[in-house]
Amino acid sequence: MLKIEHLGIAVKNLEQSNQLFEKLFGAAPYKLEKVESEGVSTSFFMMGESKIELLEATNSESPIAKFIEKKGEGIHHIAFEVKDIHAEMKRLESEGFILLNKEPKKGADNKMICFLHPKGTNGVLIELCQEIGTL
Numbered sequence: 001m002l003k004i005e006h007l008g009i010a011v012k013n014l015e016q017s018n019q020l021f022e023k024l025f026g027a028a029p030y031k032l033e034k035v036e037s038e039g040v041s042t043s044f045f046m047m048g049e050s051k052i053e054l055l056e057a058t059n060s061e062s063p064i065a066k067f068i069e070k071k072g073e074g075i076h077h078i079a080f081e082v083k084d085i086h087a088e089m090k091r092l093e094s095e096g097f098i099l100l101n102k103e104p105k106k107g108a109d110n111k112m113i114c115f116l117h118p119k120g121t122n123g124v125l126i127e128l129c130q131e132i133g134t135l
Contacts, residue, residue, distance in 0.1 A: 001088070005081040005111075005129050006044070006051035010064050011073050014041050014056035021045055021054065029054075033108045040064050042108045053079075053108065077115070079127035088128055089114050096120070104130070 011017035022028050029043035039062030045052045055076060057065035067076055082088040085104045093099055098117035107113035111129040118125045 001080040001082055001128075003081050004050070005079040005127075006053045006109075007075060008053045008055055008077040008079060008127070009074065010067050010071075010076040011054050011056050012068060014043060014054055017054050017056070018043050021052065025052075031109060034058065035106075035108050037105065038062065038064075038107070040108075044109055051109075077125040077127045079113075079129050082128050082130050083134075085112055085114060085128055085130040092116065092128075104128075106132075 009017075018029055025045055025047060027045065029045050031044045032042070033044075034041050036058075039057055039059045040055045041058055042056075043054045045054075055064045057068065059065065064076065089099055089104070097120050100115040100117055104112040104114050107127075107129060110132050112132055114128045116126040116128070
């Protein structure tokens with residue numbers, strides 16, 4: 001793993017949360033995006049080399065909707081940038097981690113992603129991500 005790529009924060013209302021985080025960070029999000037396959041609308045804020053992703057559910061079956069229903073708004077996941085997502089998935093699976101998807105899938109911000117089950121990571125949802133242009 002190369003670095004923390006971003007922190008994902010589940011929110012009930014993306015528009016209101018964008019206003020709040022714009023005040024907090026003193027900057028607007030650099031990107032707004034819907035990821036239909038995940039049932040989310042997202043926004044990304046850049047803080048130096050760090051990113052914050054806000055995620056709002058677009059339907060009641062979305063993992064974000066279920067997360068908010070169970071735990072409320074807050075930190076949803078930590079994403080790590082990897083050099084080779086296929087190799088990293090294979091390595092982590094061989095170490096006993098449970099992958100939530102067997103193949104990388106397209107995520108937000110031009111990334112291929114894979115999640116690790118939080119039961120094997122002390123309750124923290126871990127996302128692996130690799131820039132699509134580097135695959």
